[in-house]
Amino acid sequence: MALVVEDGTGLSTAETYSEVADAATWLLKYGKSAFDSLATTALKEESLRAGTLYVDSKYESRMGGSRANSGQALAAPRAAWYYEDDGRLIGGTTVPEEIKRACYEAGELHASGEDLNNAIEDESDVKAVTIGPLKDEFFQGRTKEKRYPAIERHLRRLLQPLGVLVRA
Numbered sequence: 001m002a003l004v005v006e007d008g009t010g011l012s013t014a015e016t017y018s019e020v021a022d023a024a025t026w027l028l029k030y031g032k033s034a035f036d037s038l039a040t041t042a043l044k045e046e047s048l049r050a051g052t053l054y055v056d057s058k059y060e061s062r063m064g065g066s067r068a069n070s071g072q073a074l075a076a077p078r079a080a081w082y083y084e085d086d087g088r089l090i091g092g093t094t095v096p097e098e099i100k101r102a103c104y105e106a107g108e109l110h111a112s113g114e115d116l117n118n119a120i121e122d123e124s125d126v127k128a129v130t131i132g133p134l135k136d137e138f139f140q141g142r143t144k145e146k147r148y149p150a151i152e153r154h155l156r157r158l159l160q161p162l163g164v165l166v167r168a
Contacts, residue, residue, distance in 0.1 A: 003045045008077055008093040010069030016052040016103060017074065017095050020044045023104045034112035035104075044111075051106030054116040055099065055151065062159040068092045075099075083157045090158075102154040109148065 006014035024036045024044065038044050056075040065081035076099055081090040090096055110116055129136050 001042075001045075003048065006072075006074050006076065006095055008095055010067065010072030010077055012069075012071045012073055014073045016045075016048045017076065017100045018048075018103070020048060022100070023048055023107055026101065026104050027108050032105075032108045035108045038111050044107075047107040047111040048103065050110040050116060051103045051108075054106045054110075055102045055155070057117075059102075059155055059159060062162070064158075064160055065090075081158075084160060085157050096158060098154045098158055102151045105148070105150045105154065109151075 003020065004011065004013045004015045005019055006017050020041060027033070027035050035044060035047055038047065052074065060075040063075060063078060063081065064084070065078040067075065068077040068079045076095045077093050078090070079092045081092075082088060083090065106116060
């Protein structure tokens with residue numbers, strides 16, 4: 001199945017933001033080879049789709065603006081979208097390089113066997129307290145979503161900070 005790449009018009013059928021060759025070239029340039037090592041183009045496309053799905057589903061709620069077209073499949077392009085650090089407007093037909101790179105990183109993780117959509121770190125631990133003859137064990141901690149700093153670094157200029165109320 002051929003990969004449908006977003007061209008900046010807000011395609012309803014888009015599956016990713018760039019071609020396999022672009023992802024492989026960028027990743028190899030930075031010494032990341034799991035994606036390029038996949039045996040077939042179909043497997044590379046699958047990894048790029050999975051990476052894009054992860055980035056869009058995890059981070060779209062923190063992206064400024066709104067989807068440029070109501071029927072578009074992916075989070076970008078976006079209308080009224082600004083870089084968070086300097087306030088520059090990102091054009092409504094633009095897919096920023098930062099999103100493409102975040103998807104490359106996520107595709108690389110998928111290619112190396114990381115299950116992006118079920119990435120949970122269990123920080124639970126059982127604590128025991130003994131007071132005299134009484135002993136009590138209890139659960140302390142929580143389960144949290146796994147973070148991928150490499151992906152977040154690429155997106156940091158495009159995302160609104162957590163806990164910030166934005167009024168129109």
